[in-house]
Ligand code: 5GP
């Protein structure tokens with residue numbers, strides 16, 4: 001897929017609007033347009049990476065930044081009862097946007113395994 005056509009690259013470039021929750025040098029966190037829980041935030045790298053399948057050791061620093069943002073998002077939302085971090089990879093998992101993103105979900109009890 002062409003990066004120029006990537007929905008989340010457009011959100012990073014602010015060509016498309018989103019409700020931004022947190023932003024760092026390399027990471028953006030914004031609310032999911034179709035929330036599946038009272039808190040549903042997407043945390044993405046500003047750099048286009050198609051999915052977790054494309055990650056390597058060169059992304060170690062970026063991943064640390066992403067997990068730091070996820071922890072801050074959860075703390076900022078007051079998710080004292082816990083939360084779920086999810087990244088869907090590929091068609092069987094239902095990945096619909098091919099730009100790496102972690103879902104930060106919380107604010108309600110969740111079942112396991114997911115559907
Ligand atoms: P996936 O299905 O790839 O794991 O997750 C993609 C997520 O992106 C979905 O939860 C979907 O609701 C969200 N999404 C799709 N388009 C937009 C959009 O234009 N803006 C925002 N904020 N979220 C979107």
Ligand code: ZN
Pocket residue numbers: 003006007008009010047048049098099
């Ligand atoms: Zn992208």
